[in-house]
Amino acid sequence: MNINLTLIGQSISFLFFVWFCHAFVWSYLRKAMEEREKQIADGLDAADRAGRDLELAQEKAAKQLREAKGEAAAIIDAANKRASQIVEEAKDVARVEGERLKAAAEAQIEQDVNRAKEQLRSQVAKLALVGASKVLEASIDESVHKDMVDKLAASL
Amino acid sequence: MAAESQSTVGYIQHHLTNLTYGKLPAGYERLDDTGHVHEVLTTDTWTLAHSGAEASDMGFMAIHVDSMLWSIGLGFLFLLIFARIAKRAHSGVPRGAQNLLEMIIGFIDQTVKDGFHHKNAMIAPMALTIFMWIILMNAMDLVPVDWIPAFMAWATGNPHFFFKVVPTTDPNVTLGMGFTVFGLMVYFTIVKKGFMGFVKELTLHPFHSPKWYVNILLVPINFALEAISWISKPISLGLRLFGNMYAGEMIFILIATMFGAGLVLGIFAGVLQWAWAVFHILVITLQAFVFMVLTIVYMATAHQIEEEDQFH
Numbered sequence: 001m002n003i004n005l006t007l008i009g010q011s012i013s014f015l016f017f018v019w020f021c022h023a024f025v026w027s028y029l030r031k032a033m034e035e036r037e038k039q040i041a042d043g044l045d046a047a048d049r050a051g052r053d054l055e056l057a058q059e060k061a062a063k064q065l066r067e068a069k070g071e072a073a074a075i076i077d078a079a080n081k082r083a084s085q086i087v088e089e090a091k092d093v094a095r096v097e098g099e100r101l102k103a104a105a106e107a108q109i110e111q112d113v114n115r116a117k118e119q120l121r122s123q124v125a126k127l128a129l130v131g132a133s134k135v136l137e138a139s140i141d142e143s144v145h146k147d148m149v150d151k152l153a154a155s156l
Numbered sequence: 157m158a159a160e161s162q163s164t165v166g167y168i169q170h171h172l173t174n175l176t177y178g179k180l181p182a183g184y185e186r187l188d189d190t191g192h193v194h195e196v197l198t199t200d201t202w203t204l205a206h207s208g209a210e211a212s213d214m215g216f217m218a219i220h221v222d223s224m225l226w227s228i229g230l231g232f233l234f235l236l237i238f239a240r241i242a243k244r245a246h247s248g249v250p251r252g253a254q255n256l257l258e259m260i261i262g263f264i265d266q267t268v269k270d271g272f273h274h275k276n277a278m279i280a281p282m283a284l285t286i287f288m289w290i291i292l293m294n295a296m297d298l299v300p301v302d303w304i305p306a307f308m309a310w311a312t313g314n315p316h317f318f319f320k321v322v323p324t325t326d327p328n329v330t331l332g333m334g335f336t337v338f339g340l341m342v343y344f345t346i347v348k349k350g351f352m353g354f355v356k357e358l359t360l361h362p363f364h365s366p367k368w369y370v371n372i373l374l375v376p377i378n379f380a381l382e383a384i385s386w387i388s389k390p391i392s393l394g395l396r397l398f399g400n401m402y403a404g405e406m407i408f409i410l411i412a413t414m415f416g417a418g419l420v421l422g423i424f425a426g427v428l429q430w431a432w433a434v435f436h437i438l439v440i441t442l443q444a445f446v447f448m449v450l451t452i453v454y455m456a457t458a459h460q461i462e463e464e465d466q467f468h
């Protein structure tokens with residue numbers, strides 16, 4: 001239980017070991033640990049940011065979807081409108097064409113009737129003349145009485 | 157078994173004597189085992205002490221070779237292993253030894269942060285050194301008391317070769333560390349507060365009066381109180397560790413004396429030694445931790461500037 005130089009020896013080795021520990025153990029390890037802490041913090045930050053980015057992207061996607069839906073609805077509306085418009089136009093065109101055809105047919109019919117009347121009239125005149133010539137025979141001179149017979153035929 | 161060739165008292169004394177290398181004065185009478193003068197020194201001689209009495213006669217100019225060997229050896233063991241792992245430390249996922257080391261470092265760092273709120277990069281490494289080194293030195297206690305001394309006696313061919321393996325059962329070692337901590341305390345106090353700040357701390361506390369003539373009367377009282385409180389710090393630090401480890405070692409030695417006393421007592425001693433070793437693991441870590449925490453607290457006091465007191 002003697003106090004001697006061991007005391008000083010221990011004291012010197014203690015100071016040396018503290019220095020050694022500071023220089024070759026503590027600083028290296030703390031550096032590695034602090035680097036890792038920073039990496040983890042960065043990673044968490046990045047995850048946070050990614051989460052926020054995802055949210056934004058989702059919002060954007062939803063907005064675009066909404067817009068697209070609206071646009072599609074507008075297009076369908078316009079198409080519907082256009083379709084009914086085309087139908088209306090077609091109806092109009094058909095009606096006009098029908099009317100035109102009807103008018104043409106009516107005109108043709110009138111023309112035909114007139115022609116027939118004309119023919120009939122000329123036939124009747126001829127017939128009357130023939131009849132009259134038969135009846136009258138000699139008494140009637142065709143050239144003399146032609147005007148009279150024509151007048152008769154025209155009044156039919 | 158050593159106990160068979162020596163008396164129990166001799167066995168215990170042998171186990172409590174350090175391997176001492178020191179200076180014996182001229183004219184010193186060296187005794188042999190039977191107590192007769194076997195050599196008278198003609199000049200001052202540096203030599204190994206052959207007995208406890210010679211070791212004490214060497215006085216201060218002597219060194220405990222075994223204490224120094226084990227303490228420095230264990231310090232290097234701890235630091236070289238740690239430095240090797242620390243050098244390869246990376247910031248990726250820690251594995252194996254690095255993981256264990258980081259757990260220890262994290263624990264020390266947290267303890268230091270809890271007790272020490274100033275800027276000083278040396279405190280945490282110092283705490284780590286104290287903790288690991290003292291744990292290792294204390295852990296030598298768990299090696300059965302006869303193994304290493306018996307081996308050394310066989311290796312040197314001298315049956316009376318002294319060899320203590322637990323450095324912390326040597327008061328020189330524990331007080332050496334205690335007084336180093338004390339020296340650092342004084343050093344940091346002077347660095348932080350200046351020499352006058354240190355003097356003021358010693359003379360104007362705990363009693364203080366706003367009137368200078370009262371203060372002059374109070375200075376001697378303050379100084380006496382403060383000197384005791386300062387000096388008690390390293391001594392309590394060193395003696396607490398020494399006392400705990402010395403008592404533990406003593407009980408191991410006492411248990412070991414029973415090994416030579418027959419089969420039944422021998423088995424009983426084996427059980428006792430095992431039980432005491434298990435309990436001692438607690439003492440080993442606790443004493444290392446207490447030494448470390450007190451050092452941190454003392455360092456914090458040294459760094460504390462008075463005005464800050466109310467904010468902490």
